[in-house]
Amino acid sequence: MGRNFQIAVAESFSRKESRQIMRYRSIIATVLALCLGLLTACAEEPSEYVDKSQLTYDQVLGTGLANKCPRLASSRRGTIEVSTDTTYKIKDMCLQPTEFYVKEEPENKRREAEFVPGKLLTRSTSSLDQIIANLKFTEDGQFLFQEIDGIDFQPITVQLPGGEQIPFLFTVKGLTAQTERGLENINTSTDFEGDFKVPSYRGALFLDPKGRGVASGYDNAIALPAQADDEDYERANKKSVSRFSEEKGHISLQIEKVDEVTGEIAGTFESEQPSDTDLGAQEPEDVKIRGIFYGRVETTTS
Structure with a gap:
């Protein structure tokens, strides 16, 4: 029974110490956050250059x-x-x-x-x-x-x-x-x-959806060969x-x-x-x- 009492007392003290440590840890974290914030605000803005x-x-x-x-x-x-x-x-x-x-x-x-x-x-x-x-x-x-x-x-x-x-x-x-x-x-x-x-x-080798280009491809739209010289299609046919x-x-x-x-x-x-x-x-x-x-x-x- 005496041994059980000692164990209970030890566990009680360990719980108290844990609560105190957790309390101090939160305080330390808050202080560090404030310090870092002040240092960041007061420090000179660094260059973002990365080699x-x-x-x-x-x-x-x-x-x-x-x-x-x-x-x-x-x-x-x-x-x-x-x-x-x-x-x-x-x-x-x-x-x-x-x-x-x-x-x-x-x-x-x-x-x-x-x-x-x-x-x-x-x-x-x-x-x-x-x-x-x-x-x-x-x-x-x-x-x-x-x-x-x-x-x-x-x-x-x-x-x-x-x-x-x-x-x-x-x-x-x-x-x-x-x-x-x-x-x-x-x-x-x-x-x-x-x-x-x-x-x-x-570039000159590019072909449009109808296969027309500058250095390669068709001279006009395949489906409309008779209208190759029509004004409506002249610009699209004569690429440059x-x-x-x-x-x-x-x-x-x-x-x-x-x-x-x-x-x-x-x-x-x-x-x-x-x-x-x-x-x-x-x-x-x-x-x-x-x-x-x-x-x-x-x-x-x-």
Whole structure:
């Protein structure tokens, strides 16, 4: 009986200790949560840059990381000093679209056409990356931007509220942009604006649903050979890639963050360009793209 009494007393003390431990554990957890919250609120916002070259294919696959551009902390508002005697390049430039708009004719003919928002259908394959551009600073204080290489185009499809799907080739191929004159350095007030080429969405070997193409396929719709030269079918039958070699787009880049130590810049962009025309069979739609961009300014050693 004495032994049973000792066991009962021990169990009573162990239950009390357990309750006290649980009470202290909840208090400690609350204090730690408050401390972490204060540290997060007071700490500087970190850069979201992830060196994707250090990751394997399996580590990137399915994460959406390959479609995201690096971001700088909001407090990065320095300046990058430049000289007319030095040549520069912008490397690892990335453009990540976040909003898409298509100009749509209103039902009321008295109203002007307006841009309506579209829903991205191509998901995580919409960003441009690894773009390299020459950057020149002139004596009158103007920056000249010339895109020369990189993953500078992506086929994208957006869907309008009515269900219509608009394909287009998001690109900055051959972009030539400049800033206003009178600048002394690269800062958060530096804005670039310029034009670029918009290649054909389809290539010469593409065949439409009726088997018509530029370099291969039928010359006309098989079921209507006698009407091959009819005006209603002429554009669809006589497909061409060269007629779109002069298509142009326009873009503006607003620098909002600058890290003078690493030479990194980041900001927002707005681009307008034509959509796909099925190799000339349709009229192009006007597409507006908004998003964020990132780049790194470096001096040219050669």
